[in-house]
Amino acid sequence: MTLKLEVDQASNSTGPWRSESTGEGRRGxxxxxxxxxxxxxxxxxxxxxxxxxxxxxxxxxxxxRLPTMLASTATLVIAVGLGSLILGxxxxxxxxxxxxxxxxxxxxxxxLPLAIPGYVLGFVWLDTIDFAGPIQTAWRGQFGxxxxxxxxxxxxxxxxxxxxxxxPYVYLLARxxxxxxxxxxxxxxxxLGCSRWQAFRRVALPMARPSLTAGVALVAMETLTDIxxxxxxxxxxxxxxxxxxxxxxxxxxxxxxxxxxxxALAVIVVVAERRYRGRARFTQQGGRTRTVEPVRxxxxxxxxxxxxxxxxxxxxxxWPVVRLIGWALEAxxxxxxxxxxxxxxxxxxxxxxxxxxxxxxxxxxxxxLAVLVRRSGRRSTAAAARAATxxxxxxxxxxxxxxIVILAAIDRSELxxxxxxxxxxxxxxxxxxxxxxxxxxxxxxxxSLGKVSPSMTASARTLGAGPWRVAAAxxxxxxxxxxxxxxxxxxxxxxxxxxxxxxLRPFGFDTLSVWVWQMTTESLWVEASVPALxxxxxxxxxxxxxxxxxxxxxxxxx
Amino acid sequence: xxxxxxxxxxxxxxxxxxxxxxxxxxxxPGELLALVGPSGCGKSTLLRAVxxxxxxxxxxxxxxxVVVDDLPPEQRRVGLVxxxxxxxxxxxxxxxxxFGLAGRxxxxxxxxxxxxxxxxxxxxxxxxxxxxxxxxxxxxxxxxRALAPSPSVVLLDEPFASLDTALREELHAExxxxxxxxxxxxxxxxxDRDEALSLGHRVAVMxxxxxxxxxxxxxxxxxxxxxxxxSFLGPASFLPVWADSDHWCTAxxxxxxxxxxxxxxxxxxxxxxxxxxxxxxxVEVGDxxxxxxxxxxxxxxxxxxxxxxxxxxxxxxGHSVTVGVGERCTVRLVASRHLVAFG
Numbered sequence: 001m002t003l004k005l006e007v008d009q010a011s012n013s014t015g016p017w018r019s020e021s022t023g024e025g026r027r028g029x030x031x032x033x034x035x036x037x038x039x040x041x042x043x044x045x046x047x048x049x050x051x052x053x054x055x056x057x058x059x060x061x062x063x064x065r066l067p068t069m070l071a072s073t074a075t076l077v078i079a080v081g082l083g084s085l086i087l088g089x090x091x092x093x094x095x096x097x098x099x100x101x102x103x104x105x106x107x108x109x110x111x112l113p114l115a116i117p118g119y120v121l122g123f124v125w126l127d128t129i130d131f132a133g134p135i136q137t138a139w140r141g142q143f144g145x146x147x148x149x150x151x152x153x154x155x156x157x158x159x160x161x162x163x164x165x166x167x168p169y170v171y172l173l174a175r176x177x178x179x180x181x182x183x184x185x186x187x188x189x190x191x192l193g194c195s196r197w198q199a200f201r202r203v204a205l206p207m208a209r210p211s212l213t214a215g216v217a218l219v220a221m222e223t224l225t226d227i228x229x230x231x232x233x234x235x236x237x238x239x240x241x242x243x244x245x246x247x248x249x250x251x252x253x254x255x256x257x258x259x260x261x262x263x264a265l266a267v268i269v270v271v272a273e274r275r276y277r278g279r280a281r282f283t284q285q286g287g288r289t290r291t292v293e294p295v296r297x298x299x300x301x302x303x304x305x306x307x308x309x310x311x312x313x314x315x316x317x318x319w320p321v322v323r324l325i326g327w328a329l330e331a332x333x334x335x336x337x338x339x340x341x342x343x344x345x346x347x348x349x350x351x352x353x354x355x356x357x358x359x360x361x362x363x364x365x366x367x368x369l370a371v372l373v374r375r376s377g378r379r380s381t382a383a384a385a386r387a388a389t390x391x392x393x394x395x396x397x398x399x400x401x402x403x404i405v406i407l408a409a410i411d412r413s414e415l416x417x418x419x420x421x422x423x424x425x426x427x428x429x430x431x432x433x434x435x436x437x438x439x440x441x442x443x444x445x446x447x448s449l450g451k452v453s454p455s456m457t458a459s460a461r462t463l464g465a466g467p468w469r470v471a472a473a474x475x476x477x478x479x480x481x482x483x484x485x486x487x488x489x490x491x492x493x494x495x496x497x498x499x500x501x502x503x504l505r506p507f508g509f510d511t512l513s514v515w516v517w518q519m520t521t522e523s524l525w526v527e528a529s530v531p532a533l534x535x536x537x538x539x540x541x542x543x544x545x546x547x548x549x550x551x552x553x554x555x556x557x558x
Numbered sequence: 559x560x561x562x563x564x565x566x567x568x569x570x571x572x573x574x575x576x577x578x579x580x581x582x583x584x585x586x587p588g589e590l591l592a593l594v595g596p597s598g599c600g601k602s603t604l605l606r607a608v609x610x611x612x613x614x615x616x617x618x619x620x621x622x623x624v625v626v627d628d629l630p631p632e633q634r635r636v637g638l639v640x641x642x643x644x645x646x647x648x649x650x651x652x653x654x655x656x657f658g659l660a661g662r663x664x665x666x667x668x669x670x671x672x673x674x675x676x677x678x679x680x681x682x683x684x685x686x687x688x689x690x691x692x693x694x695x696x697x698x699x700x701x702x703r704a705l706a707p708s709p710s711v712v713l714l715d716e717p718f719a720s721l722d723t724a725l726r727e728e729l730h731a732e733x734x735x736x737x738x739x740x741x742x743x744x745x746x747x748x749x750d751r752d753e754a755l756s757l758g759h760r761v762a763v764m765x766x767x768x769x770x771x772x773x774x775x776x777x778x779x780x781x782x783x784x785x786x787x788x789s790f791l792g793p794a795s796f797l798p799v800w801a802d803s804d805h806w807c808t809a810x811x812x813x814x815x816x817x818x819x820x821x822x823x824x825x826x827x828x829x830x831x832x833x834x835x836x837x838x839x840x841v842e843v844g845d846x847x848x849x850x851x852x853x854x855x856x857x858x859x860x861x862x863x864x865x866x867x868x869x870x871x872x873x874x875x876g877h878s879v880t881v882g883v884g885e886r887c888t889v890r891l892v893a894s895r896h897l898v899a900f901g
Binding site for chain 1: 633657
């Protein structure tokens with residue numbers, strides 16, 4: 001879950017009540033910078049490996065896997081990006097501009113596929129369309145035993161699966177953008193000779209471009225960083241390469257350098273996103289005016305709209321959930337449940353512990369940063385806070401590699417008592433997860449703090465409360481909705497997270513997602529169903545929270 | 559002459575409620591008609607129905623004599639300018655203006671855009687983006703965009719409401735001039751009575767979905783057709799009148815009433831009131847009345863005065879005389895025209 005509520009920074013950062021001018025600004029920067037350094041260091045470590053490239057490793061990789069990795073990564077990212085763009089945007093426009101039965105419910109049901117990690121949707125569909133699955137069996141029954149069927153474990157099927165789990169990013173942002181658009185612009189376009197369709201293509205769509213681009217960038221980032229789904233479909237991406245080189249070749253230097261390459265790809269995505277916005281600005285001036293009024297669809301057209309949304313829902317959410325439940329029941333019938341129940345408690349316990357630690361870490365750092373930024377009016381403090389959130393734009397394997405390199409260095413330096421090892425400890429794992437997901441927590445906290453008006457802080461100060469009492473007694477209680485959202489979002493992210501957990505977990509510390517990974521790499525679908533179902537069930541919750549929050553705020557931003 | 563825009567018995571519902579209830583209106587070619595009324599009176603809805611963005615439940619819209627009821631907005635050739643300008647933020651100024659010129663050659667488009675940029679006096683801004691313009695400039699570009707396809711009528715929906723006062727006045731004159739130079743027919747919707755009175759060739763006053771009166775500014779201001787029109791268009795005081803043999807009497811003395819003969823009063827005394835504007839009365843030193851409140855205005859003071867007969871009136875006093883609140887004064891009737899009476 002990676003959408004953050006937008007802060008109305010404009011209203012927050014202007015006017016005489018912006019911040020106390022009591023010289024506190026100077027005190028804010030240093031702690032913020034330290035926190036930022038804490039988060040940024042692993043990424044810097046990985047990047048710095050480029051400065052001293054081991055040429056023989058590169059030469060070897062170039063000669064062997066690297067071209068394939070780059071080609072399949074690029075193909076996959078473009079395919080999933082385009083697929084999500086088309087699917088997300090058309091669904092968003094359909095539920096915004098047209099009225100048909102169940103439109104409101106469908107409007108938010110369409111976000112639910114976000115709760116299903118790619119590696120779960122992947123293995124359900126893999127089973128469904130695999131050689132022994134119902135679809136191929138029926139196909140052979142129809143066209144004979146030797147009938148051709150597309151390769152199942154392929155890049156294209158993988159791309160479809162990733163599209164189905166990631167399109168909600170585009171959908172949510174596009175829907176928010178379409179909803180925000182004033183109907184006036186579309187009305188003007190109509191009077192200037194555009195049909196409804198032309199008005200959509202020439203006005204609504206280009207005006208939503210920044211949101212669509214942001215959505216596609218999120219999708220691209222998630223695709224870059226995915227290792228669970230690509231492994232299921234045998235797609236050799238760069239992220240997958242980092243993982244294989246790390247484990248298969250046990251070559252840390254090569255893995256680190258590949259991770260740096262992954263950072264470069266992520267940077268390309270971010271830069272492309274910024275570039276594509278261009279000089280035009282897309283927000284509309286003037287007050288919030290009438291918004292687009294949906295056209296009522298009836299008869300066949302309503303049925304088609306309903307079927308389109310329903311179809312996506314079934315493929316991306318309904319069928320996988322039904323199938324997982326079926327498997328879980330099957331496990332119970334075949335007595336495998338007893339062993340699984342024990343397993344489940346173990347894995348769920350680990351997941352819960354990890355989620356609690358990581359969430360607490362993210363919230364503690366996030367709240368501190370947000371309060372520091374609010375206190376100090378200085379740009380440098382805000383810049384430090386922004387730097388601290390880059391972890392989110394850095395692929396998981398990169399963070400993992402960076403953290404391990406740092407921890408190993410600390411262990412070697414003998415700064416700590418001899419028997420304490422950070423590498424391979426829970427501390428390392430929590431650190432890496434905090435680096436990766438701090439942005440999620442920080443943004444939510446900052447967004448709700450932004451809504452506490454500066455004049456309220458000023459009133460509290462004049463009533464004799466010191467800056468930290470103001471934070472504890474006024475600001476944070478008022479921002480508690482944001483804290484809850486932040487906690488929910490970080491929790492679900494940690495639960496679904498695979499690459500960092502896989503690379504950094506202490507020996508024997510397996511979580512639900514690791515369990516799913518282990519079972520699916522051995523095609524044990526039934527065994528994977530119970531933990532997968534748990535991940536999905538918990539994952540639905542934050543989606544609901546998020547949707548509810550979006551309904552209220554009405555605005556989303558990267 | 560065929561009206562550029564003609565509405566006959568127009569009724570427009572929104573979500574089951576009749577918002578425009580039977581409007582008849584004709585706008586002559588080249589005319590600027592100001593449609594004024596309080597918020598929620600249905601004036602914007604009327605505009606949207608004319609543009610084809612809303613469907614009427616009864617009545618007819620004619621543009622240059624042609625019935626356009628069944629045409630979608632894109633085929634009506636109507637220009638639209640909104641309060642928030644609704645410029646397309648992703649297009650340059652030139653592309654915004656050229657938006658409605660689909661189907662013309664590149665050269666025609668370029669020439670037309672240049673022509674309009676000249677018309678709105680922003681000749682060098684074609685390559686800029688809307689957010690790089692000031693509010694007033696945006697408004698002028700919105701007008702240029704609406705005028706580009708030479709529409710039968712330009713509809714302006716509160717076009718000045720988002721601008722600050724100084725800019726608004728500057729733009730008033732300019733918009734009138736641009737519309738005049740373009741020989742465009744226009745309907746200007748506003749809730750600002752001064753704007754309506756000063757800009758409109760004619761003013762249509764709307765209330766609760768109906769047009770109460772249409773006429774030249776001086777006519778609707780001095781001879782309002784209803785008490786609503788009288789109070790909506792400016793400060794108005796109402797005084798009872800009665801007939802005394804051959805003339806009409808009020809608490810302030812005898813008056814002449816438009817279209818009513820005092821020698822054959824068709825109404826019982828007390829049922830008839832006349833409308834007076836503040837400048838029809840003058841506050842002078844005296845002791846028939848008491849000043850309740852006073853406000854400084856450019857022309858002197860405006861006073862709220864309680865007459866001995868009990869009525870409260872609003873009257874002007876020059877700079878030379880100042881009467882304080884609570885002090886006594888006299889109100890003298892200075893109206894030199896026939897007054898309007900309501901039964």
